[in-house]
Amino acid sequence: MSRSMKTSVTGVPKSENPALGKGPKVPLSNTVKTKGKQQNKDISAYRIQRAWLSHLDKTMFQLLKHTICAAEHHVTYEILKKVSPLEAELVKDPCMKCKVRFRFSGEKFPPFIVFKIFLQTEGHGYKYFSGKKLLKPSSEAVVDVCKIMGKKKFYHQIMEDERLFQKFKITDEIDIVTLKDYMQYSSLLDETPASSGGRNNYWRRLNLENIPRTMIMYDIVDYAETGIISNRLKKEMKYLLQRPKTEEIHQRQLQIVSEVRRPSCFSSLHPLYRPYQQQSQIKHLGRRSKQAQMKVEKMKKAYKMAKEKDASAGTEPQKDIPGPKVNHPLHPIF
Structure with missing residues (x-):
């Protein structure tokens, strides 16, 4: 009776080792810890990404701020001359007392630069005829x-x-x-x-076509639009991003942005005139047929042979040519 009571109800005897029929148990605390670590890594990566993007936005805004200040105080006439030459002449006229102002505009970052012409009347007012x-x-x-x-x-x-x-x-x-x-x-x-x-005097957008390419201002606006930094801007980036402690540093930064520089492509260009020796060293590239190449070789050989004949004829000693004897009046003939 004791053995029958130990057997299972289904009639299948129980195994002596109870761990054989079951898989390994994984504690729930380990899975929770791994998920928590992954979430912490994602949060840390997100914070680093936000900090880096914020740094880039601050850098961009500071460069654009230098561009606006330089455009308003140093290169107003040069920019306006490309936009509208007639308006540039009016701004240059001291009797008109015009002022060109620049500011940011746009719904997204980075913003774009707009400008508008204002007429300073010193409180007297002005009137348009229409x-x-x-x-x-x-x-x-x-x-x-x-x-x-x-x-x-x-x-x-x-x-x-x-x-x-x-x-x-x-x-x-x-x-x-x-x-x-x-x-x-x-x-x-x-x-x-x-x-x-x-009046038709609205805020107009400043494009790359309106900025001279010889200025770093062009590189800054191009960087804001395309996200590509030029080598010229990289060299001056460290100084431009400094916080100006004095007015001299600020003016120097504006001068760097608005300074007209020689393009780098000009330095790689060679002069049009070349000495004769350099011209002879230049090989003319092009496709020639075999017949044309053979003709050129024959002409070269003929030219060399003619040149050698002329040289040999010039080096040979001249022989005495017999001619009629001339009697000199002072010497008698015997």
Whole structure:
């Protein structure tokens, strides 16, 4: 009875070693530790990545800041001359008292640079003449304008004015009540084209085409757009990223950014004139047929043979050629 009680209910005897039928047990604490370590590594890598990207953004912003300051104080005329030569001449005129301002714009980083021309009137104000203000609706001049412009273009202008009024609510001097309204009206005039009665003096974007290539300013803007650093910018990067402790250091940084330098490609160019010896050493590359090569070799051989004959003829001694005897009057002939 004792043996039958020890046997299992199914009739299969139990094995003596209970560990043979079961796999090794893995403690849960080890899996939790490995997952925790992996998460800590990911968090650390993420922090390092964020710190490095933040450092790059700060570097980029500092370089762009130097570019704006240098463009506004040193190379305004050179930049504006490439954008619009007529406006550059007006800015250069001391009677106009114009000021070009630069600033950042854009919705993403890195920002792009925009510029705008301001006229300093010293509190006297200025006035723009446009047909939209001078011509009254009830005058005969408006009828003549409609005939000259054509009905389609005239009606389009009226509809455009109505659209701007519905959008901004302040599109005429009559709508101005407060100082805020005046600033909004002035900004709208700057953005409105001259054909519609505006000033056409909006914030314009500064592209690489408007910056001279001989300046580091070009390399900085190119680095902001493409992310590629030039060798010329790498050399000056350490000094440009320093915090200027004095005004002299700041001016020196702006001078480096706006300084006109000789392009590196010019140093590798050779002069057009070459001495005769150097010209003879140059081998003309090109494809020639076998017949042409054989003709050239024959001509060279013939030229060498003719040259050797001339040289041998010049080195031979000259023989006495017999000729008639001449009787000298002082010596008698025997």
